[in-house]
Amino acid sequence: MSAPERLDVTGLTVTHGAVRAVDSVSLTVHPGEVLVLLGESGSGKSTLARTVLGLPGRTARVTGSVALSGTRLPLGERALSDIRGRRIGYVPQDPDAALDPLRRIGAQLVEVLLRHRAADGRRAARRAVPGLLDAAGLTDPERAARSYPHELSGGQRQRAAIALALACGPGLLVADEPTTALDALVRARVLDLLTASGASVLLVTHDIAAARRVADRVAVMHAGRIVESGPVERLLTAPEHPHAAALVAAQPGGPR
Known part of the structure; x- marks a missing residue:
């Protein structure tokens, strides 16, 4: 894996x-x-995450700057296509947005490895695939x-999407509501996979x-604005901004 990046x-x-x-x-x-x-x-959190990835939307007007480990990034999709996958991994809310329904999971991983020169040829890329899927928590990686995406469960597809995001060892992982459609046990396992990667992580969620x-x-x-930020235990135990306090109090897992 690459060294963790600063965003x-x-x-x-x-x-x-x-x-x-x-x-x-x-931030x-x-x-x-x-x-x-x-x-x-509607708070703007997903728009922010997608803009970091160079995907703000065709009609968007963007000002300000995004820098990765001190290097200012271009904010256009084409300019960032080489960086996404190699230095920044992306896990979307819906794994089907990351997976090609007409191609087997292994073939998609091989393509990512070859595109970003993370494997020394197609044969080496194929050999790497089972290990990547195993590391993403799939119990039968072969x-x-x-398999095609539709042959896997929702949790398995999300793990495959994580394998794609982590295939090239990015130093930053951007995950946009990656556990929304999963049950509690699978949700916990997926979250643990993201944090075990060793990468810096920007996780977008509404889930306390x-x-x-x-x-x-x-x-x-x-x-559209950040109204409060701080260490997790302090903010989720004693939020200071009225909106942050209301958001935290309204959900299970809120203030203790």
Whole structure:
């Protein structure tokens, strides 16, 4: 795996027409840290995460900056295509958004490894596939490699998506609501997989219990802005901003 990356977002604003989805947001994910971006639907957290990935949407107007370990990144999709997968891994909410339904899981992993030159030829890439799927928690990696996405359960597809995100050993992992459709046991296992990768992690979620399980720090978003941030235990036990307090109190796993 690459060394954990530092992510610096400075003054980031994303507008879609008259709608300001992200409003002058600044945040840092330190190397090896898990930062959870917490907020209700429509708060702007997913837009922020996708903009870090260079995927703000075709109509978006973006200002501000994103830097990876001191290097300012371009904010366009084409310019970031080489960085996504190699230095930044992405786990979407719906694994089907990451997986090609017409190709076997193993073939998709081979393609990612070859595209980013993470394997010395196709044969080496094929040999690497079972290990990647095993590391992502699939109990029968050989069968999973031969399977099409529709032949796997939802939890298995999410693990396959994680294997794709981690295949090239990125130093930063961006995960956008990766456990929404999973049951409690699978959800916990998937969260643990993300944090065991050794990468820096930006995790987008509305789930207080998920934040409490894996976060080092939490940043709460509301109406496109970060209204409060701090160490996980302090923020989830004694939030100070009224909106953060209401968000935390409204969910199981809130203040103790």
